[in-house]
Amino acid sequence: MPFQIVKQALPGLRRAPLVDLSPALSRIEAEEVIDLALALGNIDSPTGAEGAAAEYVFDWLTEQGLSPRRHALVADRFSVSAAIEGRGGGYGLILNGHLDTTLRPDAVWSAKDPLDRLYRGAWLEDDLIVGDGVVNDKGPVAACLVAAKAIHQSGIELPGDIIVTAVAGEIGREPVDEFEGTDYLSKDLGTRFMVTHGVVADFALVAEGTGFGIVWAEPGMSIFKVTVFSDGPRYYTPxxxxxxxxxDAPNAIVRAAAVIAAFEDWASGYQTRFREDRAGGRIVPKASVNAIRSGYPYEPTSAPQVASFYVDTYLPPAANPIDVREELRAVLRTAGVNGRVDLIVYRPGFEAVGVDRLVDTISRHHRARFGQDPAVVGPEVSSMWRDTNAFIELGIPAVSYAPRAASHASRKAIRAQDLVDAAHVYAAVAIDIASQRREPWAPLGSHLNALSDRADLTAGNSGTRVTQVTPA
Incomplete structure (x- = not known):
């Protein structure tokens, strides 16, 4: 499990200075965590329409005496951050979660009933909070917010900064075909935009459901458009x-069925060939046909000559999506069908480096709260794209850690007590990290050049840095 790996790799990892956590932890009230999760869960905020939820968080943080900031590539789709500034000399931590939810109310070709209360609201049911939006991801966001409030109002002075964030655009939505413009953006305007516009710390804890396991390796993602052509005329049905x-059918839809059958065989082998066991999690990169279009439903009298389907394909860290494109072209050849494959989205995946301090700190406070090591996560948890990747790509070591119901795939509910426990762990981890001394000019731990540039940066801070220039 993750903790055992870190313990073996870093037997002498320095513990944090003793900090009294009780002034902050005693301020975390279960009722407040649950009420905030329900309030956020009952604000409908599918990807593309996050504004109302962001406004609520901005106002809530203001009421708690924090000074939130907006980070907006698009005015009505902004992310929110609030910093508890340290006095200097300590590590900084970002607590991160997202406000967008999975299903638009008009998504009639994705869900049988997109207006189902499960997608649009949240409610208590015995010891559970039910609602897709609470599970992903407003419940963990509420836990982060209450943890930050408790730290701020406790008056604890720390060397490092603690930044709580609630972002737009984590759930995948991408411009394609005629569906262009900022309404169809997601990951480019959320966490990544926020970091490149000033929200930077030494570490990030992404509060996304892991069943209280710790994940710091995640795949990349790629989306392909596979277009099938008919060689025959546009036959009128008679x-x-x-x-x-x-x-061999003259109908491109029928030909696409042959290609999809070949694709399914390929996808089964792909996820087996590229399964990886990493310290930060097991990655099983899967691929799925999740959209298809051809013909016109108001004119279904002739066989269409064109059909396209859209493939969501996860990538092992460091994989080149061009290799996947070549294999999908081979799928067309295997099926014996004329067509083309276009790469329309590529986002790299990563395994964080320099993350050991954060993993160790979470593990210690998880054990203090639960009396056992963090959970061992299944591959489905570590085989998806999350904002952890956005942080790591920009050099910030990041992990995912949050509660998640065992029935997550089919039952969108989460134990209320799990959110309360999460708030306690988040507060303890944030205080602990921010109390640990940070070496001046220490590079961002997951930056590509962190190891090679560390000595140069340290030397530069002492006024003795020398830059080597190779003659032409």
Whole structure:
């Protein structure tokens, strides 16, 4: 499990100075965590319409005496941050979660009932908070917010900064075909935009459901458009020739069925070939056909000559999406169908380096709260793209750690007590990290050049840095 790996790699990892956590932890009230999770969960904020939820968080932070900032690539789709500034000399930590939810109310071609209360609201049911938006991700966001409030109002003075964030655009939505513009942006205007516009710390804890396991390796993602062409005329239905093999049909929709069958065989082998066991999590990169279009429903009298389907494909860290494109082209050849493959989205995946201090700190406070080591996560938890990748890409060591119901895939609910426990762990981890001494000019731990540039930066701080220039 993650803690055991870190303990073996870093047997002498320095513990934090003794800090009294009780002034902050005693201010965390279960009722406040639950009420805030319900309040956020009952604000409908699908990706593309996060504004109302962000306004609520901004106002809530203001009421608690913090000074929130807006980070907006698009005015009505902003992220929120609030910093508890340290006196200097300590590590900084970002607590991060997202406000957008998975399903738009008009998504009639994605869900049987997109207006189902499960997608649009939140409610208490025995010891559970039910609601897709609370599970992903407003419940953990509420835990982060209450943890930050407790630290701020406790008056604890720390060397490092603690920054709480609630972001837009974590859930995948991408411009494609005629669906262009900022309404279709997601990951480019959320966490990544926020970091590049001033929200930077030494570490980030992404509060996304892991079942209280710690994950710091996640795949990249790529989306491909596979277009199938018919070689025949655009037959009016009465003139269709006799049926033959699917791949030879004059109808591009029927030909696409042959290609999708070949794709399914390929996808099964792909996730087996590229399964990886890493210190930060097991990655099983899966691929799925999740959208298809061809013809016009108001004119279904002729066989279409064109059909496209859209493939969501996860990538092992460091994989080149061009190699996947080549394999998808081979799928077309295997099916014996004329077509083309276009890469329309690429986002790299990473395994964080320089994250050991954060993993150790979370592990210690998890054990203090639960009396056992962090959970061992299943590959489905560490095989998805999260904002952890955005932080790591920009050099900030990041992990995912948050509660998650065992029934997450089918039952969108979370134990209320789990959110309360999460708030306690988040507060303890933030205080602990921010109390640990940070070496001046220590590079961002996950930056590509962190190891090679560390000595140069330290030397530069002492006024003795020398830059080597190779003659032409």
């Amino acid at each position: 003139y269709l020739p006799d049926r033959g093999a699917l791949a």
